[in-house]
Amino acid sequence: MEDEFSAFVAERAHALLRTAYALTGDRHAAEDLVQSALAKAFARWRRIEEPEPYLRRMIYHDFVSAWRSPRRRNEVSVPVLPDRAGGRPVDADTELRLLLRDALRQLPPRQRAVVILRYFEDLTVDETAEVLACRPGTVASQASRALTKLRQLVPQLDWSNDLVGGRP
Incomplete structure (x- = not known):
C-alpha cells in the first residue's frame, strides 16, 4: 500500500x-x-x-x-506591483498573466473553483458540479458571474475566444 x-x-x-x-x-x-x-x-x-x-x-x-472558516487569512492587495528582480522588463504576456492571477484572487472561492475546474482543468459543467457537489445550474451561474467579473477586472485580455455555454 x-x-x-x-x-x-x-x-x-x-x-x-x-x-x-x-x-x-x-x-x-x-x-x-x-x-x-x-x-x-x-x-x-x-x-x-x-x-x-x-x-x-x-x-x-x-x-x-x-x-x-472564521480563521481565514486576509490577503492584502497592493495598488502597484513591486519592482522585478534585476530590473528586467516584463513582457506583455507576463503582465497579462499577473493581472489575470490577481483578478482570480478577487473572485469568491466558489467562483474561483468553478473557473479553475471549467477552464484550467477543462471539465464539463456536469463534471464540475460533481466535484463541487452542486447542481449544473449552479456551476453555469457561478461561471457566468465569474467571467463577467474577470472581464471587468482585466479588460486588456481578448475575451472574444472564451467559450461559455458553447458561445464564442
Missing part, C-alpha cells in the same frame, strides 16, 4: 500542486492544500478507487471550506 501511494505521489503530485496553485495564487498555500489532501487520502488509501479525482475533490472542498 505504501509503495502504491508513494508511486502515485511521485507521478501526480506536481499536477495536483499546479491545480492548487491556480486556486490559491500562493505556492505555500497550494503546498498546504495538497499536503493536507494527501495526508487524509493516505489514511483511506485502500478504499479509494480513483485517487486523482478523489484528491482533486478534496483540494477544492478544502479550499472553499477554508474561506468559510
